[in-house]
Amino acid sequence: MSDSKTNGRNRPxxxxxxxxxxLTVTRALASLLPxxxxxxxxxxxxxxxxxxxxxxxxxxxxxxxxxxxxFEPKLIVVACNTVSAIAMDHLRQTxxxxxxxxxxxxxxxxxxxxxxxxxxxxxxxxxxxxxxxxRAIRDLDSGIEILALSTPLLVPITEEGRDCNDVVVKAALKxxxxxxxxxxxxxxxxxxxxxxxxxxxxxxxxxxxxxxVDSAEETATEVRRFLDEKDMLCETPSxxxxxxxxxxxxxxxxxxGRRFFGADLVNVREISPDEFxxxx
Amino acid sequence: MSDSKTNGRNRPxxxxxxxxxxLTVTRALASLLPxxxxxxxxxxxxxxxxxxxxxxxxxxxxxxxxxxxxFEPKLIVVACNTVSAIAMDHLRQTxxxxxxxxxxxxxxxxxxxxxxxxxxxxxxxxxxxxxxxxRAIRDLDSGIEILALSTPLLVPITEEGRDCNDVVVKAALKxxxxxxxxxxxxxxxxxxxxxxxxxxxxxxxxxxxxxxVDSAEETATEVRRFLDEKDMLCETPSxxxxxxxxxxxxxxxxxxGRRFFGADLVNVREISPDEFxxxx
Numbered sequence: 001m002s003d004s005k006t007n008g009r010n011r012p013x014x015x016x017x018x019x020x021x022x023l024t025v026t027r028a029l030a031s032l033l034p035x036x037x038x039x040x041x042x043x044x045x046x047x048x049x050x051x052x053x054x055x056x057x058x059x060x061x062x063x064x065x066x067x068x069x070x071f072e073p074k075l076i077v078v079a080c081n082t083v084s085a086i087a088m089d090h091l092r093q094t095x096x097x098x099x100x101x102x103x104x105x106x107x108x109x110x111x112x113x114x115x116x117x118x119x120x121x122x123x124x125x126x127x128x129x130x131x132x133x134x135r136a137i138r139d140l141d142s143g144i145e146i147l148a149l150s151t152p153l154l155v156p157i158t159e160e161g162r163d164c165n166d167v168v169v170k171a172a173l174k175x176x177x178x179x180x181x182x183x184x185x186x187x188x189x190x191x192x193x194x195x196x197x198x199x200x201x202x203x204x205x206x207x208x209x210x211x212x213v214d215s216a217e218e219t220a221t222e223v224r225r226f227l228d229e230k231d232m233l234c235e236t237p238s239x240x241x242x243x244x245x246x247x248x249x250x251x252x253x254x255x256x257g258r259r260f261f262g263a264d265l266v267n268v269r270e271i272s273p274d275e276f277x278x279x280x
Numbered sequence: 281m282s283d284s285k286t287n288g289r290n291r292p293x294x295x296x297x298x299x300x301x302x303l304t305v306t307r308a309l310a311s312l313l314p315x316x317x318x319x320x321x322x323x324x325x326x327x328x329x330x331x332x333x334x335x336x337x338x339x340x341x342x343x344x345x346x347x348x349x350x351f352e353p354k355l356i357v358v359a360c361n362t363v364s365a366i367a368m369d370h371l372r373q374t375x376x377x378x379x380x381x382x383x384x385x386x387x388x389x390x391x392x393x394x395x396x397x398x399x400x401x402x403x404x405x406x407x408x409x410x411x412x413x414x415r416a417i418r419d420l421d422s423g424i425e426i427l428a429l430s431t432p433l434l435v436p437i438t439e440e441g442r443d444c445n446d447v448v449v450k451a452a453l454k455x456x457x458x459x460x461x462x463x464x465x466x467x468x469x470x471x472x473x474x475x476x477x478x479x480x481x482x483x484x485x486x487x488x489x490x491x492x493v494d495s496a497e498e499t500a501t502e503v504r505r506f507l508d509e510k511d512m513l514c515e516t517p518s519x520x521x522x523x524x525x526x527x528x529x530x531x532x533x534x535x536x537g538r539r540f541f542g543a544d545l546v547n548v549r550e551i552s553p554d555e556f557x558x559x560x
Contacts, residue, residue, distance in 0.1 A: 045336050046326050051439075053529030056325050059553070153448070156436050159331075168433070168455065171448045249333030273339070277557075 010236050012037040012243075013223065014073035016064045019047030020253050021155070021193030022079030023260035025102065028220035029077070030242070033227070035234045037241045039071045042257075045247035045273070048155060049082040050124025050192070057126060061087040065095055067245070067276055074232055075100065077223060081192050081215065082124050085132035098226070105222040106189045106215035107136035113211040114144060114187040120180035121148045123191030124155070133191055147183055151176045151192075158194045159256055164201035173198070173205045181206065189213045197259065244268040247276050290516050292317040292523075293503065294353035296344045299327030300533050301435070301473030302359030303540035305382065308500035309357070310522070313507070315514045317521045319351045322537075325528035325553070328435060329362040330404025330472070337406060341367040345375055347525070347556050354512055355380065357503060361472045361495065362404050365412035378506070385502040386469045386495035387416035393491035394424060394467040400460035401428045403471030404435070413471055427463055431456045431472075438474045439536055444481035453478070453485045461486065469493045477539065524548040527556050 013033075015026050019042050026040055043049075043064055049057050061083045068076060075098045078084045078091070084101030091099055110119045121133045128150040137144055153172050162169050180188065188210055190196060196214050203212055227233045234240070246253045250270045257265050293313075295306050299322050306320055323329075323344055329337050341363045348356060355378045358364045358371070364381030371379055390399045401413045408430040417424055433452050442449050460468065468490055470476060476494050483492055507513045514520070526533045530550045537545050 045332065047331075051327075051532065052325065053531070056528045152436050152440050153433065156432050160432050168448060168451045171451050175448065248336045251333070252331065 008074055009232055010037070010234055011072055011074040012039045012241075013075050013077060014039045014041070014068035014071060015077040015079050016041040016043070016068055017079040017193060018042070018049040018060070018082060019044050020257040020260055023257050023265075024193050024196045025077060025079035025216040025219055026242075027260070027262050028214075028216040029223060030240075032220040032224055033233070035236060035240055037234065037236075038243075039068055039073060040242070040244045041068050042244070042246045042253060044249060044253055048124070049080060050126045050152070050155070052126065054086050054126070054130070057082060058087045058090045061091055062094060063277060065091060065097075067271075069095070069097065073097065075223065075226065077219065078102065079193055079216075079219070082126045085123070085127040085130040085191075100219065100222055100226060102193070102215040102219045103132050103136050103191075105218035106191065106213055107133055108140065109213045109218045110187045110189045111137055111140045111144065113213060114185075116184060116186045117141070117143055118145045118147070118183060118185040119187045119189065120177075120183075120185040121146065121189045121191045122151045122154070122176065122195065123148070125150045125152060127191050133189060145183070147180050147185060149176055149179065154198060155192065155194045158197045161256070161259065164198060164204070169198065169201050170205070173201055177202075177205050185210065187211045187213060190215055194260075242267060246270050247273070288354055289512055290317070290514050291352055291354040292319045292521075293355050293357060294319045294321070294348035294351060295357040295359050296321040296323070296348055297359040297473060298322070298329040298340070298362060299324050300537040300540055303537050304473050304476045305357060305359035305496040305499055307540070307542050308494075308496040309503060310520075312500040312504055313513070315516060315520055317514065317516075318523070319348055319353060320522070320524045321348050322524070322526045322533060324526045324533055328404070329360060330406045330432070330435070332406065334366050334406070334410070337362060338367045338370045341371055342374060343557060345371060345377075347551075349375075349377065353377065355503065355506065357499065358382065359473055359496075359499070362406045365403070365407040365410040365471075380499065380502055380506060382473070382495040382499045383412050383416050383471075385498035386471065386493055387413055388420060389493045389498045390467045390469045391417055391420045391424065393493060396464060396466045397421070397423055398425045398427070398463060398465040399467045399469065400457075400463075400465040401426065401469045401471045402431045402434070402456065402475065403428070405430045405432060407471050413469060425463070427460050427465060429456055429459065434478060435472065435474045438477045441536075441539070444478060444484070449478065449481050450485070453481055457482075457485050465490065467491045467493060470495055474540075522547060525551050527551060527553070
């Protein structure tokens with residue numbers, strides 16, 4: 001095996017997100033691909049993206065990719081649902097590095113899961129307004145009815161640390177999900193990286209016959225399939241290296257991110273604006 | 281009267297905020313000082329500030345002031361509670377233009393209002409953690425007991441358009457305000473520009489014997505007092521000119537901001553990153 005091939009395999013997988021939500025995707029990746037080295041970047045100085053315009057989201061996404069490219073990743077995972085929904089085509093036109101987003105894996109899993117052909121999607125304002133999940137599902141099965149709901153409170157609710165029994169969580173979910181229950185949907189796509197933390201409450205609200213699709217897990221499966229097909233799975237026998245970068249205040253990232261990653265975050269560095277916004 | 285004096289009087293008042301919340305302050309200004317020309321800037325590309333670090337908030341605040349300075353304002357109103365709490369000293373050291381923030385007027389009104397000398401403050405994570413309201417109140421009366429509570433859901437709740445009878449609003453307020461009710465507080469400072477939209481629900485939750493202090497109104501009163509003292513009130517007899525600038529997507533600003541301003545927003549312009557981030 002040539003050196004370049006070996007080096008290629010052992011290059012890191014890069015993951016980026018608007019903030020700390022992408023840590024749920026990173027957690028799923030680390031669980032499914034425990035040998036891979038991972039670089040994570042969270043744009044915590046400008047989070048959230050989900051309330052911003054398409055043009056601004058595309059600009060931020062290009063800057064995020066430019067930042068992680070300096071680590072020469074073999075693959076970039078666009079963990080942010082908002083970026084995946086709005087900027088994937090733009091990123092694929094702009095960069096040559098392989099890019100995997102969270103929308104297509106989530107859409108595929110939802111199409112597999114629904115028996116009544118009625119699928120619900122919850123996400124940020126920008127994700128839902130983009131229609132990306134809706135298009136991805138219809139491309140796979142045009143006969144599926146789709147109900148897409150923007151649920152803006154669920155990000156701050158999870159960051160605040162409210163648990164699944166919290167009265168505010170229950171009241172918010174009851175209101176948000178009523179149209180999907182009324183419509184008889186039997187699959188619900190979690191179209192935002194924060195929502196896996198509310199999975200139990202979502203399952204409780206929707207009932208046992210509804211499949212909750214976790215885009216984070218589906219995306220990790222897609223990453224493994226891609227690396228396996230390309231013969232690019234990491235072969236280093238040692239422990240993998242994880243490095244985390246944020247554009248603002250690693251303190252909040254550490255304290256809240258811990259719950260999202262499911263373990264303490266080490267190797268976290270706050271980068272200066274000069275290192276990031278003017279990255280080439 | 282000299283020309284320069286006349287011109288000075290008729291220069292605009294500039295107002296800036298992390299996003300659209302500062303429109304409640306602008307509304308109070310427009311109501312109290314109907315002759316003044318107003319320039320508004322909302323940094324909607326990077327909103328919110330309340331979850332970000334002090335260093336980043338100071339950097340953003342300097343960029344915001346640099347942007348509005350091009351309109352040669354006679355006074356700059358720092359409508360953002362987070363910036364007022366964290367960056368006022370830094371801004372006053374950096375710029376010579378008169379600056380009025382929202383913390384001191386709110387603190388003063390709370391000290392006047394409380395009879396039991398027990399004051400509550402609600403605000404963003406950064407505002408509460410900064411201790412700025414707490415210091416401002418203690419500087420005026422060191423005998424006042426203060427309970428400062430961060431209430432992160434209230435910004436997305438108001439932006440989502442939930443009204444004061446909404447079940448999620450009621451549940452969130454009940455939980456947030458319980459410690460203040462238990463402590464017997466009789467004045468509550470709204471330490472965030474969004475909260476005036478929830479004033480009725482806050483009053484309902486707290487009861488009739490609690491005075492709700494609206495920093496927006498107190499700040500407008502402070503601006504009038506300052507301009508009057510300096511003999512700088514606008515004397516133009518014609519209708520005033522309002523101009524609004526945002527760093528991202530005027531669409532969301534228009535649709536949500538309308539409720540905050542209490543009228544349709546006209547003369548709104550989205551500025552490009554080059555015009556703003558590299559402003560001198």
